[in-house]
Structure formats: C-alpha cells, structure tokens
Amino acid sequence: MNGTHEMKRTGQMNKMDQMKITGRLKKTMVVTDLSTSAVKSYLYDCDSGAVLADSQVEIPLSVPETGAAETDPSLWWDGLCRTVRELLQGHDGSQVEAIAITNQQITCVFLDEDGQPVAPALLWMDTRCTEEVERLLVRCAEEGMGSGWLTETTGIPPSDSWGLAKLLWLRSRSPELYKRIRRVASVDAYILDKLCGRFVTDETNACFFHLDIRTRKPAADMLAYLNVDVELFPEVVPPGTVVGSLGPEAERQTGLPAGLTVVAAASDQPCAMLGMGVGRSGEAVVNLGTGTFVMAPTVAPLADGRMMTNISALPSQWLMMGTHYLTGGAMSWLRNMLAAAGSSAGFADLSDSAAHVGPGSDGLIFLPNLSGTGTPRWDPDARGLFANLGLHHSLGHMVRSVMESTGYGIRGILDTYAEIGIRFERIVMAGGPTASDVWRQSLADILQRPLELSPVREATPLGAAMLAAAAVGRFAGVDEAVRAWSHPGVVIHPRREFAAVYDKSYKHYSAWLDAEASVRKRMEAE
Template sequence: MFLGVDVGTGGTRAILVDRDGRVVVSEACEHQPIHSAEIGWAEQDPDDWWHAAKTAIGGVMRWARENGKAVESVGLTGQMHGCVMLDADGKVLRPALIWCDQRTQPQCDWLNETIGYERMIELTCNPALPNFTLTKLLWVREHQPEIFAKIAHVLCPKDYVRYKLTGEYAIDMQEASGTLLLDVTYRRWSTEVAAAAGIPMSWLPSLFEGPEVCGRILPEASSVTGLAAGTPVVAGAGDQGAGAVGMGILEPGSVSATIGTSGVVFAATAAPTKDAHGRLHTFCHAAPGIWHVMGVTNGAGLSFRYFRDTFTPQLGYDDLTALAAKVPAGSDGMLWVPYLFGERTPHLDPDARAAFIGVTASHTLGHFVRAVLEGVAFSLKDTFTLFEELAIPVEKIRLGGGGARGPLWRQIQADVYNHSVELLEAEEGGAFGAALLAGTGVNAWPSVQAACAATIRAAAVIPPTSAAAMQAAYPRYRRIYPALKGVFQA
C-alpha cells in the first residue's frame, strides 16, 4: 500500500492506494475555518494541519492494521503558496498566510521596482503576485519585524506536515515553483531573487523531485500516526501538481480542468513555456524533466460554497443543482464573476470583486445557482483562451474536483469549453497523485508515467450539447471585468 496525504484548505485527507491504483480506504479531518481579520486576509494555524493529518493518517492506519496491510511509502500534497515561518527550534512563529491571502500587493510592487517585472518572469517564469510565498515573507518583514528576525526556516503547508513526520526541511520542485524563489527553468533556488529580496538561502528547504525519497517517519511521528518508523516519505507535489499526476496529465496536449476551492486549468509541456505578461503560471511538473502551465481562478468551488452558506444554508448542493438544472443554458442572461478573493488568471488583480450581473425580477434561485456554475466555468475558459493565444495544444480535457462530480457542472464545462471532456474511473484528486509518487519513489513503477499508465483509466466522455448558448454568453462575461475595474477601489 502507498499512503497519499492531502493537506488542503478545508481539511486533510489520507488515502491508501494499492498497486492496481485502487483506493482501499480514505479518511479526512476538517480544519478550523480560515481566519480573515481584514478583507483579503487569510490565515491558518499550521498545528491545526498537523492535528488533522494525525487524525486522517491514524484512521487509515487503523484500517491497515485490522486488515494486515503494510504501508511501503508516503507521499504528500496540499494547498500551495502558503508561508509557514519557523524559528531555529522548528516552532511556528505566527499563523501561516495561505494561498488566497491578498494583502501583499505593495510587496509585489516593491519586487517589480527592485527586480523588474520582466526580469522576475525571466528568473522565475512568473510575475510577483500576492498569492506567492515570497510576498508574504516581505509583508511580515515590513509589518512584524520582531517575528521576521526570528525566522530560521520557511515551509509550505504540506511541507510543515512533512517536517512533523520526518524532521526534514524539504520541498518538491513543483511546490517550490509557487514560492517565487525558484529558478523554474533550471530547477534550482534563484540566488538572485533571494538576494534582491533579502531572504537568506539558509531559510529555504532542500529541493527534491516529486518521487524522490526525502525523509523517513520518525519514532515520535510513528507513535501518533500508526505509520512504521523508518517508512520512506517522498517529496510529493503541491495540490495541482499531484492532482495532475493523479489524472495522467503528463504529455503535451493533455489538459485538466479542476474545480476545488480554487479552479485550475493545467497543461503539461515539454519545456518551460513563459507568458510574457505573467497571466499564466509556469511551474516544474511533479514528474522529473517536464514542466506545466496553469491558469488559476481563486474563487471557483468557493463561489458555490459561499453562495450556499450565505443565502441558502438550509439546502444542500444537490438541492441547488437540481434547481439550476431546470434553467436554460445561459441563465436567461444572468452572469456571475467569481472574484471573491481578487483574481489571478487572466487579470492579476487582487482588487477584483465578485458580482451578479443582469439580475431581473423574473430570475429565480435556480438562475442564481446556474449563473454561479457557469461563471466559474467562464473564468476557467479564460485560461483556454490564453492557451490558444500561446499555441499550447489542447487535445483532451479531463475534469477533476467538485466540478467533475455533478452531472450539471461537468456538462456546463463541456459547453463552455466547447470541447468534449473526460471523466476518470476514480478521480481521487491530489492524494491519489501523491500516492503514485510515493510508489514510484520505492520502485513500484519505474517512472511517474508508468505509474499513471498502470492505474488511470477514463470512464466516460461528455460532448458539448449547448455550446452555442455558452459561446454567445462568454463575450458578455468578458466585458464585465473592464466595466467594473476600479469601481471598488478607494
């Protein structure tokens, strides 16, 4: 068995996967809600992730003991870009600023002035954005210098859990690509960026490829998780990198569209492909020797959750989608722009705001719900539009996350993308990809590509049925952001 652990935003999930790619058991533990002291702020307690990881891992390990199964190796994945700051003793100095925190635009502006916008993309393949780890460090330096002075180690969320499991300060290439401190082209830390930003290289964890073993379970971690001391732990990947492995997105032309809290369109590339305007992220792939590009919508599944929790907490998601299914494609002219936490692709605007547009007295609850589902799909289509502009091929699209589980949302995606979409037999997200990386690391498969070929199977293909209505609505959606830009700024 191979253990995959996903330290997400809402909770941590652990799964056991066998060599046939079957998920034999899964356990999850929710995290405490995101703390947001001010608009645009988002923080979590790293030790809450560790508590959830212990609970989830402990649950699957009880099943393993009861069924006489052994875990050969462990792979980690999780929410990307978070900034965990530790002192010299490995103690957490403050709550982590996580991926959706938007407070650091002034630090982005400082980086662009100090290093230069074009030079930053040349060095890291990405622009300075509030989501990235480096900008969060710079915010702490400016606003909490007493904490900054005590920093000895900087980790991302899943890598803090790894530290608690193994005692190692380590990170994988794919996750490190989202820190704004990695030379993505050459798969090494950028000494130029670190020096310009005033970040000591000693703070940065050791770099590994996704399937490389980078640590082993400590006796004290064994006692609280049930994992055997000495079990190998591989580097793994950030949630999008591991999710792409779990969906077999490894060759040019293969693309995934995943809707979780955020939404991501992810395409594998044989070489680092840079967007000169920084609208797409270019990262190292979790598989050695290849890269990927991706566009990100900050408020994808978050839009649906926000709507339900705020306006219809008494109804479940299935109840709401049943109402939306009665509404025609295009929501009778209503549109939703999902900028609840600003927006990354394609606008790079932390001040963008969400909105319903075109509301009339004849619209029903079902219209609002369908507009949310369509608006999220339109925001992901913006990335496909950029792929076309940059000649990035799209031959097959595989759906993942919550957007793949409901028949209405996956049909909406096929219609909005104007392309058939594939569903997998078992779409298990990042935890599954992390487990495949773990198996590759102990030679259960000779490569990540071989692991995917042995375990991932398509289950269905969904063609577009209402593409004309969605293609007519998309240009109207595209006009909303320019019309609203700056309206909500002081």
C-alpha cells in the first residue's frame, strides 16, 4: 500500500503498549455483517486475522408490490444478538476486544422520535422511487440546472441506487407517515445506536444519503433544494472509528462484556476491497454476492453517470464502482422456483448440473435484471428473461446461463472503465458464488483475463476486522492491517479456446438487453 495512506493513531498505540505491559491484551474481536439476505457474525483472532467461529441467520425479503424490496429492521438487531450469542458458545467473552459493524449500502430505515421504525426498511433493491427520481430530473431540467450537479455531489447517478431518493419517494407516497420521521438511518446507524446509544454512521454509508463526496460534509445546498432537513441524518465519522462502548441493554441481549469498544467499520463494498488486499491504482476487485460490484480505488472523486463513486475505507481515497444486478440473487431466485416445485437441490447441486453443459450454454442467454440493471444502463424498469430457450435445453443449461450472465455484466463494466480511461493489471474476486468451480472459471473465460481468487471467501467481514484492529491500536493504520492480514490467492486463468464462443455470446447478451428494453417500452406505451 502507498505510504501516503498510513493513518497514525499515536494515542491508541500508547494504550496498546500499556495493555501489553499489564498483560491485559485481549485475543478476539467480533464483526457483524448485516447483508441483504442474512446477518452474519464472525469471531476473529486479533493476532492472525483468522476466523475462529461464525454464525448466520437468514433475513426474509418482503415484496408487497411490483418494485418493492422491504424487510423488518428489527430482524437485523435480533439477528445480531442471536449470532453473537452463538459465537460466544465455547469462547471466552471476556477476551473480546471490540465489536465492529459492516453493512449493505443504500438501504434506508425510517425512525420516529423513540428510535422505532415507522415503516419497513427499503432495501437497496427497492426500485419504487424511480418515478420520484424522474420528477426530480424534470424539475432540474425545467429550472435549467441539469442533473450533472447531483452526480457530482453524491457520486451516484440519480436513480433508485440513491438512498435519499427512497426518502423522497416515501414523502410523496405517504406524507402522514413522513411527518412521523425524526431520523433517517442507514443500516449501520440503526444498529450502532442500539449498541452504544450514539446515532452515527461512517462516510462510506453517508455518501449514499446526504454527504458531499468531495468535501465529506453534509451537502447543505442539495438538501435545501430537496427541502430535506439535515438534522434527520446521523453524525458522520471516518471509516474505522471507535464510536462508543456497549450499553447495558446491548450487553444483556448480546452476552458481550460491559463497556466493550464499538467500531463503525465501513459499508460492505469498501470493506470487501480491504479484505481482498486491494488499494493501489491499476487494481480492481470483483465482489460477488446478491449482486456484483466491480470496484477500483481512485485518488480523486471522479464522477461518471454510468458508475457510482463512493468514499473508500482507506484514508484520502475514493472508490469507483460498477454494479451488476443480480448474481447470487438470481441463483437464489432459480433455486426458490425449484423448491416451490418440490426440489431439494442446493447451490452445490445446481453447480454440478451446470458442469455438464459447455461454455455458451448452447445459445441460452439469461438476463438477470430481476430488480432492474446497473452499470452502464441504469434502467430500474429492466426485467429478466431466458432468451433463445429450446427443447434441447435442460436445467443445467439454465443454471449455467445464470452464471454466465454475471460474466457478461462484469465485461460491460470493465468496458465502461476502459472508456473512462481506467485499466487494470490485477483483478481479485471473492464472494459466495466463487465457491463454484464452474462459475468462477466461466468468469475468467468470458473476460479472457486472469482473475485472482481471494483466499478469503467472505472478504467484507475481514475488511471490517482490519478497520477495527487499526481503530483499537493493533496496527498503526489500516494499510498495515491490510498488509498483515491479506494474502495472494490462486489465479484462475482463461481458456483461450473459448474466447470466440464467449465473444459471440456476449454480443447476443447485449442484443437481448436492447431487445428487452425496446419491447418493454413499446408495451408501456400501449
């Protein structure tokens, strides 16, 4: 890592030395990752960064109407308490040094004066705010402002991937409910308040709501234009900040020791970049989960309407991000359809079925736009389909085409980076889908470039652990933690003999995206 990014914490290091002298150096730390589909808690060894234990509970998704994606936010807190208690079974809770929080981005929680939810949380996948965004763009155009200033301020194209747009939608949809809102929280702010009684978030979460990515301060002019009170939002701190100590009620419900240090780590994607050991120009990460995120560090807040620009978890850096929807979410959808028909097939079984199908899936193309699409099209109304389906296609073909759609989406994102002038010498990938040999090899074949497989399957919690370790003084800075706890992975090499097959399939995939959009718009006009 570049030495200019070192963050010294002299006072913390002095405290660290004192703890060593008195023999009070603790051995473990807890990281809780509040992802889209689950709450996952991990117990890390403070010396090696190794996972000693983990626990997970699923979080159900509610879809009450077209475009909706909601959940009960209280389930996150219940999930944290349950998973942490399970972690402590067989481990000494008195040896835990800190708990750190990382979380899904963009998801919006609406709280009343007592800190209670007034409505279900709107997940990042919720696209119902699209019409509100369109009205805002019309207003900007009519007033001669254009929309570029919004992207320059937030780093995000005005879309359903903007957390603030979800608040605007709720204000328009349910004005009486909106009047009850006293706090607008990201997932981490909701949980940190419960842990230590401080309504606070970090910069990597706040930039999806009310933060100006250039100044890292609240975007006062933008909020005034939107008639949104800045006081609704939490206090903002840098990634990897100690924000308080565990409160009595949290102690009782989690089983963690009283006064435990609480750390606001960062949102999931910046944490994943750290966990994969990436932080230099010319490097990128591909983080595969419910969706796919292709991220690259930058030394300036570049803004492009086809991408998202986030604040990095490393000091004095930003993070450009291309998005692809859906990845694991699409495979879960397919598995759920099979389960509804009585199948007990799990993800490993589905991967095995795809292994018997050749590259290109015999012409079958899957569009994974089950909740709209991201880079470079940003079309929230886009919908998924299986194209060119024939009697000769099997379940294995369908599974493999779902896998291959991820590679096509990543290829489009890398093409967009190249058009911006950003190219990569090293690409590291991680996430649940990489557990499938078929899936990860298809990515290398479609992209026709080597991909380094992170030895850490779940990079997000490791990145959060790195931030927490630096925050409590285990390391002089985050860079040092990354160097100590990250390791190179196995390289997946592309098979050149399939380049022509996938060049053709990628063209077909792009053509079907165009066709879906064209037909959908004609149908909407009827």
